[in-house]
Amino acid sequence: MMKSKGWSNNLQKVLTIYKAKRITVEMSRSEVITVDCAGGTYKKHESAYVDEGTVIGKDTSIWHFSHVMSGAKIGEKCVLGQNVNVGSKAVLGNNIKVQNNVSIYDRVIIEDDVFCGPSMVFTNVINPRSHVSRKSEYKETLVKKGASIGANATIVCGVTIGKYAFIGAGSVVTKDVPDHALFVGVPAKFHAWICACGEKLDDTLACKTCGSEYKLKEGKLYAQK
Ligand SMILES: CC(C)(COP(=O)(O)OP(=O)(O)OC[C@H]1O[C@@H](n2cnc3c(N)ncnc32)[C@H](O)[C@@H]1OP(=O)(O)O)[C@@H](O)C(=O)NCCC(=O)NCCS
């Protein structure tokens, strides 16, 4: 008799814990807020701050603890991961993926379809000193359409990363990177040509994965029509 009562009490306890857990899951789902914007809505986690005076395109998602500062422009269908900061004078196109822990500073311009790997670093002052204001000397960094930047890479300001270029994980980019070039290392140097689909190209300059063909002219790679 006593045993059966103990069993029933335990079952009650389990059910109470189960219900509490279910409520927690439901609450964390409801923490995603849908916000009206031009032509539709974008989503943001309730822990993210989006300042007034930002422009954010439809179907963009902004995840936990991120901050978009007043004046920033972000296009459509972008995903900003956790702990992403977007400065007032940063400009992001459409369909950009920014992984966790990335700061996109003033005068960083990112075109459509760019991938920014986790914890990669942009810069905007070439010779910072804490006691000297350099706000009028920010250098522009341009990341062109379709480029990918690997995890933990650093982009020294003032460079242009070409269309569909690829920067290996942990590299430090100090110079312009041509279209379709794969750069790796510290400082980052040319390693191979790379297709728009992300496969390295061999000497034939024809992609074994997607069939795209390229030609080299005066040291630059062009997609064949
Ligand atoms: C660069 C990359 C695409 C691979 O290039 P790959 O040429 O196919 O790589 P391989 O494995 O054939 O390596 C070729 C050489 O380059 C070196 N290498 C590869 N990646 C490198 C990098 N990021 N930095 C420095 N050297 C690198 C390799 O050690 C190897 O050197 P070795 O010839 O002296 O042995 C890949 O290493 C990389 O960095 N990917 C990014 C991953 C990432 O950040 N993802 C983010 C989302 S989670």
Ligand SMILES: [Zn+2]
């Ligand atoms: Zn390809």
